[in-house]
Every structure is written in C-alpha cells, then in structure tokens.
Amino acid sequence: MGTRSSISGTSSFREILLRMGEGDGTLAQLAEGVGLSEGSLRLRLDHLQRYGYVERVVTEGGRCAGGCPGCCSSSPCNDRSMAAYRITEKGKALMQ
Numbered sequence: 001m002g003t004r005s006s007i008s009g010t011s012s013f014r015e016i017l018l019r020m021g022e023g024d025g026t027l028a029q030l031a032e033g034v035g036l037s038e039g040s041l042r043l044r045l046d047h048l049q050r051y052g053y054v055e056r057v058v059t060e061g062g063r064c065a066g067g068c069p070g071c072c073s074s075s076p077c078n079d080r081s082m083a084a085y086r087i088t089e090k091g092k093a094l095m096q
Contacts, residue, residue, distance in 0.1 A: 016048065018095060020091070
C-alpha cells in the first residue's frame, strides 16, 4: 500500500476519502456509511494518516467546536476522546 495507486484503488480507503470530502459527520456516521465498524474505520484512518491523506485533529480541551470542512466529526460531538480526522490537500488531490 505504499503507492498512490494502491490507496486510490482500494475501495474502502477510496470510499472513506470520498465521504470525508463530503463532510460526512461523526466517525460513527462515516463508519456506517462505508460499512465498517468504528474500530476498523480508525485503523484505516491511521493508515491514511501515515500516508498524509488525512490528518488527526485534537481540539483544545478534547471537545470539537464543529464546522471543520471535510471533517468526519464536524457534527455535534459526544464525550468520547475527541480525535477528529479531516482530509488533507494531498487526499483531495488523490480523489480528483
């Protein structure tokens, strides 16, 4: 999975990036939308982060203010550890 084509050619990774580009709400909503458990989604997000396609955003005080374009946690938050992910410019370029 070390190349651009392997990420863009893997359906679950591509679907995650496409949905994040649409601003698909919470991690739970994104996981449901791509047919994964939250745990499986987080593993894929970690891979995408390593390659620079998404970035992890931890908000001050662990709470999300919402409204970050392309953030999969931009809808109302819960009290869980607030680590949101958003698609990077590199990730957006990959989807074009």
